[in-house]
Amino acid sequence: MSSKTVESSEKQQRGDVTSAKASKKEAKLQFQLKVPKGTKDWADKDMVIREAIFNSLSSLFKRHGGVTIDTPVFELREILAGKYGEDSKLIYNLEDQGGELCSLRYDLTVPFARYVAMNNIQNIKRYHIAKVYRRDQPAMTKGRMREFYQCDFDVAGVYDRMVPDSEALSILVEGLQGLGINDFKIKINHRKILDGIFKVCGVKDEDVRKISSAVDKLDKSPWDAVKKEMVVEKGQTEETADRIGEYVKLNGSLAEVLEVLKQKEELTSNEFAAQGLEDxxxxLTYLDAFDITDKVSFDLSLARGLDYYTGLIYECVTAASAPPENAAELKKKKQGKEDEDASEYVGVGSIAAGGRYDNLVNMFATATGKKNVSIPCVGVSFGVERIFSLIKAREAAKTEESIKPTATQVFVMAFGGGPDWKGLLPERMRIAKQLWNVGIESEYVYKAKVNPRKQFDAADKSGASVAVILGKEEFAEGKVRVKRLGQQFADDDGEIVPLEQVVSKVQEKLSEAKDDHGYDNVTRLLKGL
Amino acid sequence: MSSKTVESSEKQQRGDVTSAKASKKEAKLQFQLKVPKGTKDWADKDMVIREAIFNSLSSLFKRHGGVTIDTPVFELREILAGKYGEDSKLIYNLEDQGGELCSLRYDLTVPFARYVAMNNIQNIKRYHIAKVYRRDQPAMTKGRMREFYQCDFDVAGVYDRMVPDSEALSILVEGLQGLGINDFKIKINHRKILDGIFKVCGVKDEDVRKISSAVDKLDKSPWDAVKKEMVVEKGQTEETADRIGEYVKLNGSLAEVLEVLKQKEELTSNEFAAQGLEDxxxxLTYLDAFDITDKVSFDLSLARGLDYYTGLIYECVTAASAPPENAAELKKKKQGKEDEDASEYVGVGSIAAGGRYDNLVNMFATATGKKNVSIPCVGVSFGVERIFSLIKAREAAKTEESIKPTATQVFVMAFGGGPDWKGLLPERMRIAKQLWNVGIESEYVYKAKVNPRKQFDAADKSGASVAVILGKEEFAEGKVRVKRLGQQFADDDGEIVPLEQVVSKVQEKLSEAKDDHGYDNVTRLLKGL
Structure with a gap:
């Protein structure tokens, strides 16, 4: 970085009164130009892909009767308090500048529950696509960011058992398939079954949540490490840990594992576990109706970190997103290095997850003096940044540059020369305006005098498939040339038409060119074609 | 609010292990359920209208060759420093929790300039639709919020003078017209002309910005008050103030006012003013090419508060958004009351605005040690919340409830009864899934046993235009009924078809019902039909 002050360098560059004033104020300004840690700018093709993912998911959510809401990016601090267990330390707070204390939202679920409780809503299917904030250790290449999007669909209301739960799972499957992701597995489990297991294995009530969070590490750590955590750090007996170990190692198809568990009398006689098994x-019946039974595996090691889950829980991983087998091993070797480095051995994690949380709305309602409010909820959340990484990798595997960031279809140019040549700029503008008026994406170079080569280059960069060319002589006679663009049309001179027919001729050429231009290719990319 | 603790009331409600744990933690939780001051939840029809506005504007921006970017909601604090003049006190800071100091973005312009400088971008047309944050005194009914959306289109790059500027104005006109707003006027002015005027009237260089901000108040305060501010608070002579007064009272068509100013020799001989007049x-030529000259009025009292403008500036007001004539008078009467009350007499303000800022990118580039970077910019920003208020008022004027928040098209029901009747719930699910698979928005009641009345009510609420009915006897024979919904079809029994034809029959009925259902009405609303 240069040690030169802004003031001195700006004085050289600017002569006007405004900036002379401004530069004085900035005199002390000396800094690195970057975005905050764990955040990034999205641009170009990435934005086109991400918007296509959002469109795909919001169509899906609408298909299931969802309405959308938009809550503030920050909430009163007390709204978020006590909802995230150990992760509460990752919440971003706003500075106390007088007035209320606020924090950036950590997820979309707690604001949703607050919204439902605050407005006395009895039932709603809502989706919400928005950014959330976590002061986590970022691992950008894996899609773990401090600012990231969540795409959530949640159902609130009293309904028949497991009906909205199964639809949430169906939405998960449809959502991923709609994005060309077919190679995935949904791990499911049930908090009440887990609670029952811990109980019958001898865990005290007050230790249940911390044992649950130890179990949750089984996807990244071997059993021995988890057992050690339970015994050494979390005060359980060897016997309790071993008995838990027998249970949480179980996984397989829903029908299979259910059959095994139903044989365990200690479990079926526990009130919570029995409820969970019934669920x-x-x-099973409903997953069958939705024809998604084969997408699901019952995995008793799945615990999910968040405090608020009370029933069915699920997490979806793909082969691409699973951490490598030896993740723990590799991590160990890296010790001494920064956390961020070590995390490169962790996969992108789950790409979608969710579960049932029957008490969150009540918690808000009760905290504000309302009694006996029971609004059970279930939801699913898509990890867009992670899904984006998968789709991006798919695109990188293609050789040709297939997606354009602009939607431009027509480029308006003028060719001429000689001493009286002014570049027909207002005339190009007039034609562009006619095209805009009928909804056609059109551009022209923002310069009066510009040679054909530069105009073709600009047209090429824009991805336009049709050119309107104002030739000096032709235009003097009230005519313009309309031609297709692209290498295969290099020898095609197009057609010369009277000025008043330019719009209709452009529309004709565009309908010939339909689907030719790169902007539409994102649809093909999303479908994995 | 009840003084009962969460713990005691929650214990009554919940019996499971999970919540017994959780409730202990929440024992101290006692608060009001609300959103932070100046923010709001968006839901229902409002969301449908707002999303339609966003879609209309982003199509417009794409039509002009725009690409979109997404920057983080917070920036490093130093990025925002010194860009907003007196308004800097309205910036929201994040708490210092270790690491970098950050602030929520105040607009989308400064992050855009930071993005352009940081990535060495030579030219770009970008649009950005996102929330910005200002710790202002909220006036919610007028659309003045602490968290609100901006829709910005900006052009960066070295081009022929006034070419992107005139396109920005055309975008402003097209944007509002595309939303059915036709009764508006764009006030334009030029910072260099203003600077020249101040100079020739005797204002010292260092006083220019504060005199400019005094002039900016002329749309809300009478000349006498502004003059007093200049003389008493801002130390100008009576004569200087009076001479400024003569200039800033000028307004009219661009051609007219330009003619008047060109006659003033003191002005044409000032370097800055002469540049501005030439611009x-x-x-004028380009506005003519875009056929929008009549939308524009040259108003020398327009100054715009922000520090960074350097050239053409503009602000758009509608009859509906202008403050009442006697705003200042009414405000005076209210003195002693809270600010928020007084502000109810202020109109929704400008609904779109923008201008040229040629030094902002340079400022960033220079601050980080780069030299001679010159990336001039011009942009336009739509105030969506304010535009929303106008469109919402238009909707309120209509008598019928025309917009539905859901996109639901089909409702799947089952009718039956008797001791063996189970409600055909998995069968309804199976049919809904078939409809989802071909992209049809479908719902069913999440209960096994539910009577026809309740199912019709739910269908009505969803806005579905077609019902699939599983009648007990018909379904036993592998058949279902497909019928149109809505009052005019009360006596229409629909058609009975074999199960395997349900999808095609639904598609047939839907194409008959096309445009009948409320969700599409938002398009009509936006067009002001």
Missing amino acids: MEIL | MEIL
């Missing part, structure tokens, strides 16, 4: 039995 | 002369 899973009902779920 | 306005060029602009």
